[in-house]
Amino acid sequence: MLKGMFKKNSPVVDAGIVQEYDGRKKKPEVPSGLWIKCSECNHSFYKKDIEAAMMVCPSCGNHFRMSSTDRLRLIADEGTFDEWDKKLSSVNPLEYPGYADKIKKLEEETGISEAIITGQAKIGGIDSVLGVMDSRFLMGSMGSVVGEKVTRAFERATEKKLPVILFTASGGARMQEGIFSLMQMAKTSAAIARHNEAGLLYITVLTDPTTGGVTASFAMLGDIIISEPGTLIGFAGPRVIEQTIRQKLPAGFQRAEFLLDHGFVDMIVERKDMKKTLSKLLSVHVSSSWTSQDELSIVERMKNTMTNAIENTINTVNTVMGGGNNG
């Protein structure tokens, strides 16, 4: 009965679904103090609680879509993010009706200028190039600006010998820019090839949804491919496949877990563990190299790692004991 009351008086927002496709639907911007209903388990939660839980459903663990700005806060060490190419903005090469207005309106609504934010940051103290896509902006679609920002990010990373971490969220190539969007797939992939040749690390983190031309270019080219749980990942979208083959798709088709089973994803990582996991992976790739070692220094290193392990254990014990006393 209570639930019904809330429904009646306030628009319930389904945070699991962000409608953006045709641009006509009303943006599901959540006014402050409202409730969010989980699209998976149908439980409703106070918006603040969901935000405190990193936009993850406290009941069923469903990972809601997240804005690029929130994501940056979660991943980059505080105060270290330096944004690149902030002023790059779209033109309307096909003179597609309403495209320019749509972009302008989205800029105002979201406070971001395109479907990806790129820049340099420290993650767990390690310098990295970081790019985060945002599904609120024309479904994270890739037009010339997204393609250019990704390409420049890789070119600078190659120059500066830095790893790249990209969080993908995209419906694919941006239709409104036609063939120019398609060519961004080739352009970004070529830049990644050079970064790869330079022996540098590229990690992609697939977030809901990652489909179309983004899947078929930079999303699938990571040395290590991580996904958030439940992420929709595919080339053709499920609706298109169903219409084409005239069959219902099996449950779980094109979800992150399906891709893990089929060998396309290295690991599924929950949002709360994402930064820790990225830091760990980065640290394996920046540790000193074997070639500069001699037998003696190895013995020293062994001693150090063992001392660290002992210290960590002592710390853990202290924390647990301390926590026990306080609690």
Place this chain on the structure above:
Amino acid sequence: MADHKSGKNITELENRINDLERLSKEQKLDLSNELGTLKGKLEQLKKEAFNKLTAWDKVQLARNSERPTALDYIERIVEDFTELHGDRYFADDSAIVAGIGKIAGLPVTVIAQQKGRNTKEKIKRNFGSPNPEGYRKSLRLMKQSEKFNRPVLCLIDTQGAYCGIGAEERGEGEAIARNLMEMSMIKVPILSVVLAEGGSGGALALGVADSVWMLEHAVYSILSPEGFASILWKDSSRAKEASEMMKLTADDLKEFGIIDKVISEPLGGVQKNIDSVCEELRKEIPAEFVRLFKMNETQRTQNRYDKYRQMGRFKD
């Protein structure tokens, strides 16, 4: 263990010592002298038994359900291990655990056949028998370690690559063959350690390496003794006889120059004290990688080529 009788005697003696110990505690009797003598005798018996281990005994030891699995070693040897999955073509094969981490604070890629520690895990791991995807995942990650110039540690423990319809359809033979070819050319050092069972091509597909080590009671062979007996004598029950003929123990293979080093196990086998074995490996593995990295790349791959080039016995 060496023969049925002495194995039984050892167990009996062990039980009796335990009984006595309990008794002395319960009755508050001082039996330390007697217990000391008995324990000494037990050690003596064990040593004698283990010195007389036959090849078949070793096969049994290598297959012992209490023998540690690859993950038990990874947990103890590799710091910050992160498992990576998938061949990027068809599936992830859980018979092979692969990932990255550090040894002595330095980066390594680890590729290991995992048999499973209990029934549930054994089923999940397909009893450590990889499908083609497992070998393709391995190769993908070896290529990746080439890119990042980190060495590869392979841990071998399999009865063999999986025999099945799907495995054949997706090219088990091709996957193994490609690994053998590519591993001979991989630019970074590769160290393979046979932990328990090294069965056939399924083991060799992780075993083309600069250095190949074996645990003292591990076995490594062309085929399982059962398979060997079945092919040659059409009778798999003659496996014991086959095993004595096959030269599959670590000592035999060291003598043949097929492997480079034998890692000794505690009395009774590695399951009695895996930590002592891992302590040894934690020292030996980084030292070996440092040694291998001292060579330049061309020299290293040439040595690897030469090593396999001279394997074989023939008259010219």
